[in-house]
Amino acid sequence: MSLRLQFLKSPGPQHLLDRARGTGCDQDSACFVPAPLMATAERGHFPAKDAMVDMDIKQKPHQPHWYERYVQPCVAELLGSTLFIFIGCLSVVEDAEGTGRLQPALAHGLALGLTIAILGDISGGHFNPAVSLGVWLVGGLNITMIIPYWVSQLCGGIIGAGLAKAVAAPERYVNASGGAFSGIAADEQIPSILVGEIVMTTFLVLVVCMGAINGKTKTPLAPFCIGFTVTVDILAGGGVSGACMNPARAFGPALVANYWDYHWVYWVGPMVAALLVGALVRLFLGDRTARLLLK
DSSP states (O other): OOOOEEEEOOHHHHHHHHHHHTOOOOTTSOEEEEHHHHHHHHTTOOHHHHHHHHHHHHTSOOOOOHIIIIIHHHHHHHHHHHHHHHHHHHHHHTOOTTOTTHHHHHHHHHHHHHHHHHHHHHHOSOOSHHHHHHHHHTTSSOGGGHHHHHHHHHHHHHHHHHHHHHHSOHHHHHHTGGGOOOOOOSGGGHHHHHHHHHHHHHHHHHHHIIIIIOTTTOOTTHHHHHHHHHHHHHHHHTTTTOOOOOHHHHHHHHHHHTOOTTTTHHHHHHHHHHHHHHHHIIIIISOTTTOSSOO
């Protein structure tokens, strides 16, 4: 089937017709244009141009609603911290005789892993002020969300500890100090307990940052890796410091049970550990987007 051609010299429509045909004709040179395309140009319609505009519109990224960006993550942190600390406190208060550290270790680790698995896609599943600090240092959290996350986590700790008090037997609750950390009896214990908290929290925050944030090493198994880390830390270091690793876990029971002896240790240790992990990832262990040196 032959195609009738028309001769076009006008430099204005010629440029647009060339784009429609995919040719490289100069504006001053003569180009042959198929008659159907010529008729389209005379009517002022350019399908290729319309297609390009539609493509530009479709390629605009979807912006999440402000609720999903700012409010929903805080709600998830509040709920997750409440559930995790409720289970943790109750496992200590209702610790069965003869189980030792096994019951609290399994309860804390499994509760944290499951909570991260179901809420992690909303907020990241921190439930720990030290973890939020470490994640921010490695670039996984916007600085505007740090304070809201901390407030949500601390409030969740209070609610979780209050729920544990409401359901636990009063005698057991008093004997266990409401699940608060009461292992420090003298000032001489502070150095070993502080070092223990720093090391164990470093392990935890490092697993979070490398398993869930760092692009080169993150894994879909991160929720359970984090939960197992908490279990291992409690089994190994529960007799040293109680293996808190979480200021919100320390703050909630301390407030509800009004037990503040050496409470500061369980803030200083985890926060120092978060700073240490941030330096390790930013300087040595992170991928190119996280590392500050030797990219």
